[in-house]
Amino acid sequence: MNFFYLSVSDLQLLDSWVDPQPEPREFATILHQNGMDITKTYELVDCQHRNLRNQIVACNRVEGSERTDPEWRASGAASLGAHLYSTDDIFLKEDMRKMSRRADTAEQQYTTNVTQVRSTE
Numbered sequence: 001m002n003f004f005y006l007s008v009s010d011l012q013l014l015d016s017w018v019d020p021q022p023e024p025r026e027f028a029t030i031l032h033q034n035g036m037d038i039t040k041t042y043e044l045v046d047c048q049h050r051n052l053r054n055q056i057v058a059c060n061r062v063e064g065s066e067r068t069d070p071e072w073r074a075s076g077a078a079s080l081g082a083h084l085y086s087t088d089d090i091f092l093k094e095d096m097r098k099m100s101r102r103a104d105t106a107e108q109q110y111t112t113n114v115t116q117v118r119s120t121e
Contacts, residue, residue, distance in 0.1 A: 002065060002066040002068070002079065002081040002082055002084075002085045003063070003065070003066075004035060004036060004037075004063075004064055004065055004066035004079075005049070005061045005062060005063045005064070006031065006034055006035070006036060006061060006062045007049060007050075007051035007052065007057060007059065007060075007061045008044075008059050008060040008061060008062070009051045009055070009057045009059050010051045010052045010053070011030060011034070011062075014030065014034075016029075016030055016033075017030065031062060031064075032067070035066055035067050035072060035077060035078070035082075036062060036064050036065070036066070036067065037064060037065040037066060037067045037068070038064075040064060040065045041064065042062055042063060042064025042065070043062070043063055043064070044060050044061075044062055045060065045061055045062075045063050046058075046059070046060050047061065049061055066078070066079060066081065066082045066085075067082065068082050068085050068086035069086075073086060080096065080100055083096065084096055084097070
């Protein structure tokens with residue numbers, strides 16, 4: 001399962017959004033169109049978080065699983081996690097994990113290892 005959330009503050013900007021909140025079936029359709037896997041459990045959580053515009057907001061967000069179907073992966077909006085989760089190719093998974101490592105994490109690990117070696121000398 002790939003953790004995924006959508007902020008209601010972002011969903012309200014959609015043309016298909018109806019205030020105060022759409023009917024349950026319409027709401028599920030909006031979530032599906034924006035990457036939420038509605039075949040799995042999702043919940044509405046009231047909390048402080050960052051929305052897609054990188055603003056800190058205090059409102060509801062929908063937490064659940066990201067879609068991993070071919071249509072979503074081909075949309076260009078799917079996360080790396082969705083691609084990794086949906087493939088059976090273990091070599092592709094390993095290559096994508098290696099390519100997605102952040103440079104600062106590798107540098108931090110190198111510095112930690114050097115410090116550990118020096119402290120044992």
